[in-house]
């Protein structure tokens with residue numbers, strides 16, 4: 001599916017004719033790089049501990065998109081877990097690729113979606129604009145190691161979030177690292193940082209008005225989307241994974257910067273139909289859905305267009321999809 005900030009299902013899998021490759025063919029393929037050739041050094045030092053607790057999950061302000069299913073608010077208990085303070089960086093992903101030889105799905109398909117103002121590619125490598133979301137360009141040779149296209153390199157931004165990684169790629173990384181993706185409930189609980197019922201990880205107001213404080217709390221869009229970004233927050237596309245103030249639990253960028261894959265399947269009616277009886281314990285999502293959950297919004301979010309940088313906001317994409325504004329963080333087993 002295409003929403004405001006993501007280029008839609010299988011975008012990178014589009015052929016030149018604009019038709020998607022059959023998703024089953026993709027889903028049935030073994031995930032490369034999962035045969036544990038080399039164990040990853042422990043990254044526990046960058047984890048934060050999230051204490052067990054109960055929280056109100058969902059949108060208490062009724063300001064989400066109906067189709068996303070952010071309501072009703074429901075009580076969820078989450079057992080203690082450890083989650084990475086920041087999303088996986090390009091440098092960390094390079095370590096995984098070097099150890100395993102993993103080829104991402106963007107590399108296998110040969111293209112990925114890059115935001116139009118960020119492209120670094122020869123004209124002949126810019127294949128087409130994505131249907132309904134024309135600010136996304138399918139760029140030949142765009143992948144995690146060439147995040148803006150063939151004329152860019154991950155090594156220019158090693159501490160930025162890895163992008164152009166599909167859900168399948170994220171799972172391959174997790175298997176190698178001895179980690180897993182967060183559930184959607186774990187993600188929201190950790191992202192809230194211990195603040196109950198707030199809109200953002202830092203409170204309810206988007207900007208800091210206090211004199212002497214940086215006005216910006218996160219990396220989203222300022223200006224007129226999608227043509228003019230004033231870059232008041234400092235970033236047109238990704239910011240380093242550890243930038244802006246962390247939340248109360250020590251997590252960085254749970255609002256904005258890059259969308260983050262969760263382990264759950266996405267069904268908009270899940271809260272309404274499945275989580276209605278008392279406190280739900282450690283929900284893991286529906287057994288099937290139209291895509292995998294993505295959370296937190298990205299550098300493309302803007303009030304005028306997409307307010308999904310709120311803590312309760314939900315979106316999804318098919319497991320083979322990838323783009324320049326989608327990454328992931330991991331949880332200890």
Ligand SMILES: [Ca+2]
Pocket residue numbers: 219220221222231233234235236237299
């Ligand atoms: Ca920005």
Ligand SMILES: [Ca+2]
Pocket residue numbers: 253254255256257258259260295296297
């Ligand atoms: Ca994020």
